[in-house]
Amino acid sequence: MNKKNVLITGMSGRIGTALNKFLGNKYSFTGLNRNPIDGIKNVTADITDLESIIPHFRGQETVVHLAAALSTGVSIEDIIDRNIKGVYNVYEAARITGVKRVIFASSGNTIVGYTLDSPYREIESGQYHLVGENWDRITHLDPVRPNNPYGASKVWGEALGRYYSDYHSLSVLCIRFGWLPKEDRPNQEPRTYSVWTSHQDAARMVELCIDAEKEIRFDTFFCVSNNKWGYRDLN
Structure with a gap:
């Protein structure tokens, strides 16, 4: 059986490394990065330059878009360049080249504003004794609060992604990843513990999205490892 061709932007990062480790034998991965990666089939291009990435999208069935400016220590200019313009370029390159599906690495930061409210504030601060027995997890249907x-x-x-799905027939699946530490194990700090995500769970989530039925045109999912104090809904 032929392996699916999957292009991964930003493959040198933590999630990309996990994908190569756990799924590298199942799919035909190609990494797209600004700098070469040792030991992985990869091409060099910058997502901020549409013309430079288009050739590498040809022949790919799925694109996993991980490349991004990080959540801390970057300027607003970097965020606009990579997370606004760069994301547009990825979707547009997929449209132009006939890619069937884009898996967009979103983030739990889209809803972290809920931790200003109870009971999520108490969960994040580790004041578990103040949390009642019955409380609702945040779902992907709740309004965003970055x-x-x-x-x-x-x-x-x-x-x-919703726009490209509705108007350009591109299947787009968005994964709101939690916290993936380098050590691949949770710590006892309540804020990060509540959103801890194992490398294997992250890879499994991407695998499910790659293999999802083609009829699924758009959806959004949280990706965290299950634990009692996880406040993001996994159903």
Whole structure:
């Protein structure tokens, strides 16, 4: 059986490394990065330059878009360049070249504003004794509440994906990833513990999206490892 051709932008990052580790034998991966990656089939291009990435989208069935300006330590100009313009370029290159599906790496930062309210404020601060027995997890249907410009840029990526799905017949699946530490294990800090995501769980979520029925045109999912104090709904 022929392996699916899957292009991964930003494959040198933590999620991309997990995908190669857990799924590298199942799919025919190609990484697209600004700089070469040792030991992985990859091409060099910049998502901020549409013309430079178009040739590498040809022949790909699915694109997993991970490349982004990070949530901290970057300027608003970087966020606009990579998370606004760059995301547009990825969707547009997919449209031009006939890619069937884009899997967009969104973020839990799209809804972190809810932690200003109870019971999520108490969960994030570790005041579990103040949390009642019955409380509702945040679902992908709840209104977005980004906590910074990075989170707002991820909201843009989701909304733009909806546009390309509705008007250009592109299947777009958005994954709101939680916290993936380098050590691949949770710590006892309540804020990060509540959104901890194992590398294997992250890879499994992407795998499910790659293999999802082609009739699924658009959807959004949270991706965190299940635990009692996880406040993002996984159903």
